[in-house]
Amino acid sequence: MKNLIDRYLYDVTKRLPENMRDDVNRELRSNIEDMLSNDPNEAEIEKVLIDMGSPAKLAVKYHPKPRYLISPELFDDYLTVLKIVAITLSVLLAGLAVFKIVFGDIGGEYAIATAISIIVSFLTAAFTGIVQAFFWVTLAFFCVEYFGKKNGVITWSPKNLPELPANAKVVIKSSDTIANGVFSTFFTILFLAGTLRHPQFIAWYEVGAPTVPLFNEEIIRQFLPFYMFIIVLTLFLMFFKLVKGRWSVGIAAAQTIFSVFSAVLGVAIITRPGLFTDAFIARFAEKVQVSAETMTEYFSTGVTVLIVLTVVGAIGEIISAIRKTVKNYK
C-alpha cells in the first residue's frame, strides 16, 4: 500500500533538478501522510493522490525554471523564420540532390526509372531540408532564449519597431514568390536532366525509329555553370523577397540584376550556333516535307522570336519592379 505514495513521489521528483529532489520528497511525503488517517487503505490513498493532481503538473509548480523551449514572446518570430528557412533550405537541397543525378550517370537506359529516381531524390532532399531547418532554427532560438535572457539582451525599444505593412499593390505575395522559385528551379533542373543525361528525354520520339534529342549536349554542358549560378540567384532572390515581403530599392536592384542576367544567358544560349542538333532538324524537316535548309531558316525565325520575347519579358519584369518600388516610397 505504501507503494502508491512512493511511486507518486518518485514521479514528481524525477522531473525536478537533483538538488531539490530529496527535500521535496521528504516534505511532500509528510504532507500527504498528514492528509491520511493512521492506517489508510488503498482507496483512501488513491483519493488523496487524485486530489493532489497529476505528478507532472505538480512538478511544474515545484520547478524553479519555466517549462518551455521557446517563450511565448519569441514564438511568433520563431514560426516566421522557420517558414522562410524551411522553404529555402528544402528547395536548395532538392535542387542539389537532383543535380547529383544529372552529373552522375546512375541508372540505366529507361527514361521512366530515371524520372522516378529524380522525383524520389527531389522529395527526399526537400524533406531533409525541412527537418534540418526545424533543427537549426529551433536551436538558434533556444540559444537566444537562454543566453539572451541571462544577459538581458532582449530589450525592446521604439527604434526597433517594424515598418507598417504595405498596401496590397506593393506587397510581394509570399505564395507567388515561393511558387515562382520552386517551379523555375524545378524546370531548369528538369531541362538540364533532359539534355545532359543519357538517354536524353527532350527529344523526338517515334515508334520504330531511334529517339533524336533536340539539344546539343556539348553546348548545354558548356553553359552548365551559368545555369547553376542562375539557380542560386533564383534562390537568393526568393529568400530576399520572403524576408522583406515588400518592394524596396534593394529588392528592385536584385530583381533587375537577376532579370538581366537570365535574359543575357537565355539569349546567349539560343543564339549559339549548333544548339539544336542537326539530326533533329533533319527529322523534323523530313516529316513536314521541307528541305533541311528551309527548316533551319524556320528555326532561326523561331529563335529571333524567342530573343524578342526574352528581352521584352525581362524589360517588363524590371519596369514592374521599379514601378512597385516607387509606389512603395510614395
Added chain:
Amino acid sequence: MRMEGDKMIDQNLLANMMTELRRGTLSLAVLSQLHTPQYGYSLLKCLEEKGIQIEANTLYPLMRRLETQGLLENSWDTTSARPRKYYVLSDAGREIFEALKLEWQSTCDGINRLFGEEGQ
C-alpha cells in the same frame, strides 16, 4: 451551461476567473498565518477554517517558493514519530508582509470606490 432565468453562466469560465481572483491573494494569506511556525497540513487546515479556498497542490509548492524568495525560514522537526518541515516568517518576510497588507488595503479601498460609483 446552467440556466438562471434568462442568463446562462459558463461555469467553467466562472471557475477559472474565480481562481484567478484568489490567486493574487494567496501569498498574502499564507504569509499572514506564519507569524508562528506551521507545517504544510496545519497551514492548509488553518486557512480552510478561516474560509480561504486553497488547494494542497497549490499551497505546498507556494511555501517552498516563498522560502526560496527569502520570506520564510524552515526547520525540520524530527522529534515526533512523523518528521515535519515547519515554516515561519523571516525578518524580510515580516517586512514584506506589512507592506503587502497596506497595498491590499489600498487596493480594496480602490475597488470599493469603483463599486460605489457603479451604484452596486
